[in-house]
Amino acid sequence: MMNKPSVQRDNSGALTIKISSDAVNHIRSFGNLEGKNKTNLRVAVKGGGCSGLTYVLELAENPSDNEKVISENGMELYVDKKSYIFLAGTTLEYQGGLNGKGFVFQNPNAKTTCGCGTSFSV
Amino acid sequence: MNLAELNLNVRIYTPSKYKFIAVKGKDSIDLLDRLTTNDLKSLKSMEHAYSLLVSPKGRMIEMLSVLNLEGQIILGCSADSLNKVLEWIDFYTFGEEVEIILDQKDYQSKIMIMGENSISFINFIFGIDMSLSEGKSMFIALNKQHYGRIKLLIVNKNYFDFGHYEIYASREDVDYVLKLFKQNRHNFKFVDYLNDDKFNNYRIVNNLAGYPTEINENYNPLEAGLKKYINFSKGCYVGQEVIARLDTYSKVKNRLVLIKSDTEVDSELINKDKHIGNITSYTSPDFYNGDYKLAYIRKSFIKDIESDFNFINNTGSEIKVYI
Numbered sequence: 001m002m003n004k005p006s007v008q009r010d011n012s013g014a015l016t017i018k019i020s021s022d023a024v025n026h027i028r029s030f031g032n033l034e035g036k037n038k039t040n041l042r043v044a045v046k047g048g049g050c051s052g053l054t055y056v057l058e059l060a061e062n063p064s065d066n067e068k069v070i071s072e073n074g075m076e077l078y079v080d081k082k083s084y085i086f087l088a089g090t091t092l093e094y095q096g097g098l099n100g101k102g103f104v105f106q107n108p109n110a111k112t113t114c115g116c117g118t119s120f121s122v
Numbered sequence: 123m124n125l126a127e128l129n130l131n132v133r134i135y136t137p138s139k140y141k142f143i144a145v146k147g148k149d150s151i152d153l154l155d156r157l158t159t160n161d162l163k164s165l166k167s168m169e170h171a172y173s174l175l176v177s178p179k180g181r182m183i184e185m186l187s188v189l190n191l192e193g194q195i196i197l198g199c200s201a202d203s204l205n206k207v208l209e210w211i212d213f214y215t216f217g218e219e220v221e222i223i224l225d226q227k228d229y230q231s232k233i234m235i236m237g238e239n240s241i242s243f244i245n246f247i248f249g250i251d252m253s254l255s256e257g258k259s260m261f262i263a264l265n266k267q268h269y270g271r272i273k274l275l276i277v278n279k280n281y282f283d284f285g286h287y288e289i290y291a292s293r294e295d296v297d298y299v300l301k302l303f304k305q306n307r308h309n310f311k312f313v314d315y316l317n318d319d320k321f322n323n324y325r326i327v328n329n330l331a332g333y334p335t336e337i338n339e340n341y342n343p344l345e346a347g348l349k350k351y352i353n354f355s356k357g358c359y360v361g362q363e364v365i366a367r368l369d370t371y372s373k374v375k376n377r378l379v380l381i382k383s384d385t386e387v388d389s390e391l392i393n394k395d396k397h398i399g400n401i402t403s404y405t406s407p408d409f410y411n412g413d414y415k416l417a418y419i420r421k422s423f424i425k426d427i428e429s430d431f432n433f434i435n436n437t438g439s440e441i442k443v444y445i
Contacts, residue, residue, distance in 0.1 A: 047214025048156025050363030052178040082216050112178065114363050121178040 015088045017043060017070050017077055023094040023103060024073045031059055040076040042067075043092065045083040049119025051112055053086060055105050086122055132243045133236040133324060134303060135316040136296060139201040143208075144194045144226040149218035151195065157214055157360050158186060159343060161353035165190045168259045170277050172351045174343050175210055180364030181339040182346065183210055185331075189259060189277060189290075196229055196290070200333040214360070229275065231296040233289040233303075236324070239312070240285040244276070246310055247303060254278040254287075266298055274299065282328060323409040326416050329380045329444070335403045336378055336416060344368055345376040345418060376418040378402075380444040384413050391417060392436040398423040419443065 019027075019041070031039025042060040045053050063069050063078040070077040079087060090107040094100075101117060110120035145154070155162040160173035169190055175183035184207050187198035199207050208222065235244060244252050254260060259277040266272045275290040289299060307313060316324060322332070331337050331346040342365060343352055352365060368374050376399065391399040399419035405412050424443070432442050 044216060046156070046216050046218070047153065048360060049358045050178070050361070052214070052360045054156075054358070080217055114358075119358065 017072070017079060017084075017087050017089075018091040019072045019075060019077060020091065020093045021073050022096070023092050024075045026094045026096075026103075027059070027075065034059065036061065040078065042078045043083070043087060044080060045086045050114035050116075051119040051121040053121065054119045056083075057103060130238050131312040131314055132239050132310070133234075133314050133316050133321075134300075135234045135236070135321045135324075136231060136300065137234070137321070138318055140232060141199060141201040141204045142226070142229045142232075142290070143197050143204070144223040144229075145197055146194045146221045146223065147219040149220050151190065153211070153215060153218050153220055154186075154188065154195065154197075155356070155359065157211065158188075159352040159359060159361070159365070160188075161356040162188055162190075163356070167192050170257050170259055170279060172279075172281065172348075174337075174348060174351055175207065176343065176361035176365065177339060178361055178364070180342045180361040180368060182337045182341060182343055182348075183207070183339065184333055185337055185348065185351065187279070189275075191275075194223075198232070203333055227292055229290040230293045231291065233291075233296055233299060234321075235287045235289070236282045236285060238285045240287050243310055243313065244287055247306055252276055252287075256280045264299075266295070272298065281330065319406045320409075322403065323405040323414075326403050326405050327380060327414050329378065329416065331378055331416075332403065336418070341376065341378075341418060342368060342374070344374045345378060347378050375421060377421050377424060379417060379419050379424075381415050381417050381419075382413050382442040382444070383415070383439050384411065385439040387415075387435060387437065387439045387441065391419065391441070393423065393433050395436065396423075 027041055028039055036059065038061050040060050042058040044056040046056050048054050060078055067078045067080050068084055070079065086109055087107065089109065090105055093104045093106060095102065095104050104117065107120060109122050111122055113120045151162055151165065158173035158175050160171050162171060162173055165171055165188065167190055171188050172185055173188050174185050177183060184199050184203040189196040211222065241253050248262060252260065252262065254276070256278050259275055262274050262276060263271045264274060272295045274295065277288045277290065279288050280286050291299065325332055329347065331348060336346050343349065344365065354366065354369065387401065389401045390397060391401065399417050401415045401417045403416040405414045428445060430442060430444050432440055434440055
């Protein structure tokens with residue numbers, strides 16, 4: 001018997017990960033630059049960075065096994081279970097312009113954030 | 123006490139509380155590099171480095187001994203800190219391909235050989251030149267009576283600046299090598315075999331931080347004199363921002379120093395009603411009457427003094443500080 005991939009779809013709207021429409025547009029344009037028709041986003045956390053945990057963003061077409069799938073603003077976000085613990089409630093935004101920081105995570109779980117904003121601690 | 127003379131002798135020690143684990147998987151080095159202070163990505167095969175696990179606040183969790191062998195990393199730490207180290211690595215491991223092997227059989231124990239004459243001693247025992255530059259390691263094969271050949275791993279670690287080699291092997295082979303050392307003891311004078319207490323004395327008089335007395339979450343590596351195990355150009359790792367700031371703006375509050383007092387002193391050091399530091403390690407009473415200790419002392423008290431000095435603490439004891 002084959003194991004079914006355990007992809008979980010979250011349509012509850014409860015504590016989840018959100019992405020702004022501005023961020024979606026920028027991710028789509030990055031996807032277009034790479035010649036991808038369908039662009040979704042893998043959002044994850046990895047150990048490291050000054051504050052201990054670093055955000056990871058990666059263009060993706062489909063979820064991997066055991067990833068949670070969150071649909072938001074026409075885009076699917078793929079998050080592994082361990083990363084989800086640290087990202088639940090986060091909104092991914094995009095700050096453009098000359099002084100903008102690019103993709104910004106508004107993460108309510110982050111107690112401290114490093115100077116450049118790419119890592120956090122809980 | 124003449125330290126220079128003391129360090130000429132060869133000291134041999136097999137720690138009773140030390141643990142090796144193997145870390146395998148393609149992401150091992152990358153993960154350890156992101157979690158610790160030294161540049162491990164540059165560690166080539168058969169090379170060793172010390173690297174510190176620190177908290178996001180820059181406080182020390184443990185100092186890891188990291189040896190890059192073909193296909194696996196051999197991590198060494200105090201047996202007392204092992205669970206904490208494992209929890210730390212596990213917490214920061216997400217999707218990485220990393221496997222930790224706790225009960226590997228090749229390297230279960232080690233022999234530390236310390237002192238300026240350590241390499242002469244090793245060469246004498248094994249009959250070949252095994253001089254290695256710092257951080258390098260090599261395998262040697264040895265004919266073990268009735269058991270065929272055994273393979274030992276020799277590493278030049280240099281935690282003791284004046285000479286420090288280690289032999290990694292299985293517990294059984296470590297016992298065999300120790301027996302071999304002892305059989306040759308009449309051929310090589312000035313060899314001391316240390317137990318845990320004697321090693322502690324030796325470490326203290328050489329002003330070297332140990333776990334958990336000096337290496338703990340109350341202090342950062344810059345205070346403990348472990349700056350040489352921090353790479354300031356490798357980029358981000360856990361605690362990097364705090365450590366870089368402490369170093370750049372000279373914000374390090376304490377300094378680990380060797381002190382001497384021939385009277386009993388409290389662990390808290392007070393001078394003119396001001397807290398100036400804490401004693402963290404004591405030598406045993408049979409070693410120079412237990413006069414030597416390690417203490418973290420406020421840098422604001424030491425100021426820019428560049429030579430040894432004395433002060434009187436609040437109980438009237440005279441304390442000498444070795445700079």
